[in-house]
Amino acid sequence: MDLKKPLWPLFEFVTQLYLISPHGGLEDLIQELPDDLKLLDIIYKQPSMLIRPIASVFDNLALIKKGRDITLPDIRDEDGKELPLFDAMISLTKQRVLEYELEAINSALCGPCSCVLCCTGPDLSARQEFFEIPLLDEEISLFSRFPIVDSMKSRAKTAYSEPELEIDGAPFYKRPSAIYHWATGYSLILVRGAACPHLNASGSCNIYSSRPVACRKPQIFPFVIERLSGRHQDAAERYLRRDALLAIWDCPYVKEFKAEIITYARLCNLTCIFKENKA
Template sequence: MLTPQQQELCRSGLERLHRPILPLVRLAGMLYLTGPFADLEALLAELAEPVETGGVFYQDPRSLLAPYLEAMRPFERLKNPREPARIIVDANLQAADQFTALDGWVSQNVLTRELEEINSLLCGPCKCTLCCTGPAPGAAQDFFEIPVTEDEISLFPLDRIDTPESRRAAPEEEPPLENDGTPFYRQPIALYHWHTGWSMILPRQSRCPHLDPASGGCRIYPRRPDVCRRPQIFPYMLERNPELDREYDDRLLPAFVMRGKLLAVWDCPYVRQFQQEIGTYAQRCGLEPIFKENKA
């Protein structure tokens, strides 16, 4: 459990959980679609008064929505039809109608941005190193994977394993990738180029090279990778499914399945502490909260 002082330091993050932006985004989307607005900017110009929706009060909707304007931009497709950019299907793998598909895409991107900020506000005060260390002795996992982009690998002064064999493999595949006759997860911490992209592999009892063991803080916190900015609460509105990708006018459209869930990692101290608040956030966003243990 968090100390009273830590809980107080989490106050700004909790305030964001109590007032999710997605209900306001959806209301704005409906107002745009049913009103005489040429674009979303025209709508925002009219949102000068406080708004209440879904049991949440928004004092200044225009300012609150402004940072999410680009994430909301797909709503404009309904008034200005364009070529499809992706395929979105429901849980039964049936094509979603256009509004549902756009709402799912907008929701995923809005939630991703908002939860990145909320996670950062909640994570710092906890001084938790869960995301930065490999499995403990006796844990079920042999390693912990931290996906990174190609632009981010230069942040880590680690050996890079980039071979034809690694590019054909994936971390969870059996038999595991071997390096000098030893499974990769029994090697020292390193960066691996898999067929899905790059990731840092933390074997048992290892830690990220940027974790300061004395303070429990990150030495590159302002420049940390994207995945580190979305620690333990993240949206599962859509799930990527490459098997459903389809050709369209000589283009391959990526496919996604609607899930409508919010995932929270139960190992995390602030997830345990604020389970009720996270559940309320999910409910107000129309999502099913799923609390899942990551490191067993």
């Protein structure tokens, strides 16, 4: 995986080719791709090998081509209009391809950095009041030493709602670190000066192989679509199309690879946004 060679132009090309090709199945088309494929000045070597590990992202496309019905989550544009089915399918596919690719890039870049920024709350002198680690329902048990705040009020807000959630007359982040149940799901809130209990003295994670999904995410976040709700199994998924790439400026490798990240966003036709998280 390489920020200078994003996968999306390749997947977009294959999508268009598949729609006009006589092939019924995608695998036939993938097998016929040349060993070297040049798109947007990028040479993809062995493109079939790049596609196969996540070829399942094309499942909906294959169903559309066969004239079958597909069911997608609710994805809207910034005016609140529901996207046409094909556009929604493309946005969802693009989000999945970028998540897959950026997660792998993140793992490769983060390890050598000896950095624990993603495992700690903000510094005592920072303007940022807290650091949020979103948790899936099944990941809550990894953090059983923390209290869970779950009330009608918390479930009506997110960690970034304004006005913020108050508990006993004070903002929630003035209390010790805890797990909160928000409108968008659960998250661990690490307050200023706090650290994840799984961070060990040598700066690595004690539960690395079973760490939460959020801890595996890149500091270069694909926001082709942004999830608005539905992290719980029982809640409907709703998304907003953003067509953006968000890179967290606090991260040392985001600074180091700034130019490559801008190029990556351009090649994927996304707006590139750099944001400080723990200023």
